[in-house]
Amino acid sequence: MMRRPDYSAAQMAALLRKELLETWRDRRALLMAICFSLMFPAMLAGSTIFFVKMHTEEKTRLALLGVDNAPLLEAQLRSADLKVETLSEGEPRQLLAGGYDLVLQVGEGFASDYRSFRAPELYLYVDSSSASAGRAERHLQERLGQLQQLIAGQRLVARGIAPQLLVPWKLQVRDVSTPSSRGAMILAMVPGLLILTLFVASLATSVDTSAGERERLSLETLLLQPLPGWQVIAAKTLAVASMGWLGSLLAITALVALMPLMPLAELGIQQATTAAGVVTMGLLLLPLALLVAVVQILLALRSQSFKDAQTQLSILQLAPVILLMVLDMSRVELSDHFWQLVPLVAQQQWLKSLLVGDAVSLPWVLAGSLATLVPVVLAVALGARALRRERLLNAV
Amino acid sequence: MEWMQRLLKSLILMIAATPTAVTMAQEEPTAKRCYLDGWGDSLACYRVPVGEADNREGLAVMVAPAVNSSGREPLYLLAGGPGQAASDLAPLLNAFRKINREHDIVMVDRRGAGRSGAFNCGFEREMPADLQQFSAELAECYLQHPGFAEQLNSRQAVEDLERVRRFLGHDKIALWGGSWGTRTALLYQQWYPQSLRALVLDGVAPIDTKVFLAASAAEHALQQLADDCAADSGCARFGNWRGELQQLLNDWNDTRARTFPDALTGAPTEEPMLRWALANAIRSALYDPAAAAQLPYAVDQASRGNYLPLSGLTGLFAHSSNGMAMGLTFSVACAEELNRITPEEVARDSAGTFLGSAFFDLFATGCKSWPVQAKPYSAPEPRAQPVLLISGTADPITPPVYAHTALGYLSDKQDLVVRGGGHINSRRGCIPELIAQFLDAPDVPLDQSCVADIQRPPFMVAAYGPAVTVDSQSQPQQAGGQL
Numbered sequence: 047m048m049r050r051p052d053y054s055a056a057q058m059a060a061l062l063r064k065e066l067l068e069t070w071r072d073r074r075a076l077l078m079a080i081c082f083s084l085m086f087p088a089m090l091a092g093s094t095i096f097f098v099k100m101h102t103e104e105k106t107r108l109a110l111l112g113v114d115n116a117p118l119l120e121a122q123l124r125s126a127d128l129k130v131e132t133l134s135e136g137e138p139r140q141l142l143a144g145g146y147d148l149v150l151q152v153g154e155g156f157a158s159d160y161r162s163f164r165a166p167e168l169y170l171y172v173d174s175s176s177a178s179a180g181r182a183e184r185h186l187q188e189r190l191g192q193l194q195q196l197i198a199g200q201r202l203v204a205r206g207i208a209p210q211l212l213v214p215w216k217l218q219v220r221d222v223s224t225p226s227s228r229g230a231m232i233l234a235m236v237p238g239l240l241i242l243t244l245f246v247a248s249l250a251t252s253v254d255t256s257a258g259e260r261e262r263l264s265l266e267t268l269l270l271q272p273l274p275g276w277q278v279i280a281a282k283t284l285a286v287a288s289m290g291w292l293g294s295l296l297a298i299t300a301l302v303a304l305m306p307l308m309p310l311a312e313l314g315i316q317q318a319t320t321a322a323g324v325v326t327m328g329l330l331l332l333p334l335a336l337l338v339a340v341v342q343i344l345l346a347l348r349s350q351s352f353k354d355a356q357t358q359l360s361i362l363q364l365a366p367v368i369l370l371m372v373l374d375m376s377r378v379e380l381s382d383h384f385w386q387l388v389p390l391v392a393q394q395q396w397l398k399s400l401l402v403g404d405a406v407s408l409p410w411v412l413a414g415s416l417a418t419l420v421p422v423v424l425a426v427a428l429g430a431r432a433l434r435r436e437r438l439l440n441a442v
Numbered sequence: 443m444e445w446m447q448r449l450l451k452s453l454i455l456m457i458a459a460t461p462t463a464v465t466m467a468q469e470e471p472t473a474k475r476c477y478l479d480g481w482g483d484s485l486a487c488y489r490v491p492v493g494e495a496d497n498r499e500g501l502a503v504m505v506a507p508a509v510n511s512s513g514r515e516p517l518y519l520l521a522g523g524p525g526q527a528a529s530d531l532a533p534l535l536n537a538f539r540k541i542n543r544e545h546d547i548v549m550v551d552r553r554g555a556g557r558s559g560a561f562n563c564g565f566e567r568e569m570p571a572d573l574q575q576f577s578a579e580l581a582e583c584y585l586q587h588p589g590f591a592e593q594l595n596s597r598q599a600v601e602d603l604e605r606v607r608r609f610l611g612h613d614k615i616a617l618w619g620g621s622w623g624t625r626t627a628l629l630y631q632q633w634y635p636q637s638l639r640a641l642v643l644d645g646v647a648p649i650d651t652k653v654f655l656a657a658s659a660a661e662h663a664l665q666q667l668a669d670d671c672a673a674d675s676g677c678a679r680f681g682n683w684r685g686e687l688q689q690l691l692n693d694w695n696d697t698r699a700r701t702f703p704d705a706l707t708g709a710p711t712e713e714p715m716l717r718w719a720l721a722n723a724i725r726s727a728l729y730d731p732a733a734a735a736q737l738p739y740a741v742d743q744a745s746r747g748n749y750l751p752l753s754g755l756t757g758l759f760a761h762s763s764n765g766m767a768m769g770l771t772f773s774v775a776c777a778e779e780l781n782r783i784t785p786e787e788v789a790r791d792s793a794g795t796f797l798g799s800a801f802f803d804l805f806a807t808g809c810k811s812w813p814v815q816a817k818p819y820s821a822p823e824p825r826a827q828p829v830l831l832i833s834g835t836a837d838p839i840t841p842p843v844y845a846h847t848a849l850g851y852l853s854d855k856q857d858l859v860v861r862g863g864g865h866i867n868s869r870r871g872c873i874p875e876l877i878a879q880f881l882d883a884p885d886v887p888l889d890q891s892c893v894a895d896i897q898r899p900p901f902m903v904a905a906y907g908p909a910v911t912v913d914s915q916s917q918p919q920q921a922g923g924q925l
Contacts, residue, residue, distance in 0.1 A: 117911060310510075
């Protein structure tokens with residue numbers, strides 16, 4: 047710590063080169079980082095595409111039994127979403143098992159009851175355990191409701207009553223959401239996942255560079271060098287953070303690249319992420335990457351063994367993500383600016399805004415990033431002190 | 443620590459170097475957030491300065507922004523009437539949701555309509571049934587604003603539209619016109635072809651067509667209803683209801699007018715249902731196939747002395763004058779349509795029709811109180827923009843024959859004809875989807891096969907409504923015909 051700075055810079059450069067080289071030479075860690083970074087954007091895009099296809103493109107197959115009792119139903123129920131097939135006979139349970147989404151049965155006395163205003167029954171067979179049941183019922187209700195309204199209207203007119211008397215008022219719904227705030231709903235989990243990527247991508251490297259080096263006894267050699275402790279920790283932090291940061295950059299890039307493939311417009315969501323937004327997102331995550339790296343290294347150093355380090359860090363990577371999701375789901379009001387000074391929460395809020403094309407305030411981003419970097423500096427100092435303790439090296 | 447400082451500094455510089463993402467304020471004309479009835483999402487609303495003293499507030503312009511701003515041309519909606527406000531077309535956005543994904547949809551209330559200072563002459567809810575009283579009230583309104591009435595016309599509406607286009611910074615635009623809005627769109631195409639990418643015209647009123655001669659068109663729509671009714675097993679039992687309707691109108695007298703029931707209150711009517719009003723109510727029922735489907739039963743019942751169904755049917759249009767700004771209606775109609783129609787043409791058009799001159803007389807009487815100068819159009823010049831025409835074969839005011847005979851000067855047109863369709867078909871069946879496809883690629887011929895799936899709603903055959911089964915009573919008749 048007391049060494050002169052001109053030496054220090056050269057040493058630091060050499061040390062950093064060594065740490066980076068070791069980090070990036072570890073093929074397995076690199077592969078794991080890349081895999082996870084690409085996995086979640088791909089899964090998000092895939093599930094969105096699947097969800098929209100399910101809800102907009104799927105047709106409902108309706109089997110109509112006893113159509114001779116009410117042929118009007120066949121013509122009036124048919125629509126772009128509803129495929130009506132008339133069957134002379136069939137067992138509803140078997141038909142539902144055999145590819146129909148719904149079975150509608152018209153009873154024997156339907157027409158005569160209808161003509162004498164006795165409200166005849168229609169029987170709808172549905173398998174509510176099937177994934178398509180809800181959509182199918184909605185499709186049928188939509189058509190059946192229209193026909194019902196038409197008939198009720200005609201019956202009123204026949205009695206000299208204007209059908210609009212059935213509508214005592216008109217409820218006008220005014221939706222205050224914007225395309226970007228609707229996007230926030232679907233994209234809400236993305237900031238948490240990006241932060242998770244940071245943790246996962248740097249996990250293997252941080253364990254290797256701390257607990258791993260200790261077990262391979264190469265940490266001891268390093269500490270024998272005339273180097274200040276803070277430089278050792280800082281170099282390791284930078285190397286680990288580089289892996290985590292690159293992982294999250296990869297994830298952001300993949301996500302933005304996949305966005306045009308996602309049918310967001312069908313959901314009324316704007317694709318608002320800009321190139322500048324992507325760059326900003328990347329930069330925002332850098333201080334957080336440093337913080338995650340240094341905390342991971344410290345935890346791994348004070349663990350009992352390589353295995354113990356892995357376990358502890360696995361728990362660590364889940365904790366903040368769960369915390370963020372709970373915060374998100376419990377709808378804690380985070381609009382207060384001071385939340386932007388809390389690491390993790392701050393980055394989550396900024397990413398959320400940038401993903402839907404909203405602006406973030408520059409002074410608060412700078413202040414918040416600084417607030418993330420302060421614990422990094424403190425942790426590096428803490429780590430440097432810990433390295434001086436011999437007990438650290440014996441813990442195997 | 444110097445190293446760290448340098449890193450921090452460079453980090454701060456990098457963040458500062460990306461100002462576009464951090465402060466994404468857009469420099470556009472200032473819009474206010476607003477809503478229109480019939481559409482739940484918020485719109486961007488502008489006030490565009492036009493004219494001088496009489497238009498201090500400016501034109502009301504409402505934009506439903508595209509979900510994705512992909513640079514596709516915006517679609518402007520032009521309302522009918524003349525006198526309807528574009529803002530009243532907001533419910534159409536529900537059908538145009540898919541178009542709205544890529545295209546901004548713009549509604550401009552023309553001067554004297556809707557939110558641009560509705561010139562409604564005090565006729566906000568209902569018009570007096572008595573033509574003379576109506577005429578007197580109209581004359582009084584004219585005398586208060588003769589200058590304003592004189593300047594309201596299609597030329598001005600088109601110029602204002604062009605001003606709005608430039609104000610919003612739009613390059614080329616597409617137009618959707620409905621009814622009279624198609625006239626405005628076709629005139630815009632004459633005067634500003636370079637600003638236009640494509641036209642969608644629903645219920646076409648070509649420049650040269652005298653659309654206020656409505657009796658023959660209404661008769662044709664009624665005849666088609668009668669033909670479709672005769673082909674329907676349930677409806678065919680009403681036999682010659684078309685003849686009964688004529689009898690009903692011929693025999694209409696003061697007593698019937700005064701005892702005609704009121705479909706809204708259930709009490710005896712306050713305003714007598716005069717013959718011309720009844721004929722116009724029947725004409726109105728033909729606009730909408732769902733209402734028209736109840737006409738044969740209602741007429742059949744009336745001929746047996748039960749006027750309730752006919753009253754219920756006319757009750758459907760009880761407040762339909764809402765939204766038409768009468769001052770604007772007469773300024774445009776008198777200057778551009780009524781004065782080019784000769785008495786001989788009226789006689790020829792109304793001869794042998796159920797409507798007679800009942801519709802024309804309303805405007806002819808009104809225009810006597812509204813002495814604006816004639817503003818004739820020049821003959822249309824050839825135009826090559828892609829045009830999509832939509833019409834219903836049973837449209838009582840703008841039948842398909844108008845689009846087929848008076849648009850020879852357009853070189854690139856496609857034609858969607860809805861069998862049995864009434865006035866305005868843009869919301870029905872697959873038409874919204876076809877409009878979206880057309881706007882995506884106006885030069886590609888559309889696959890029109892799905893238009894044939896659009897059916898007339900079921901006829902009312904009895905007090906219980908439509909027949910759910912093929913009616914056994916009329917079957918022997920049909921079988922007999924085949925023998």
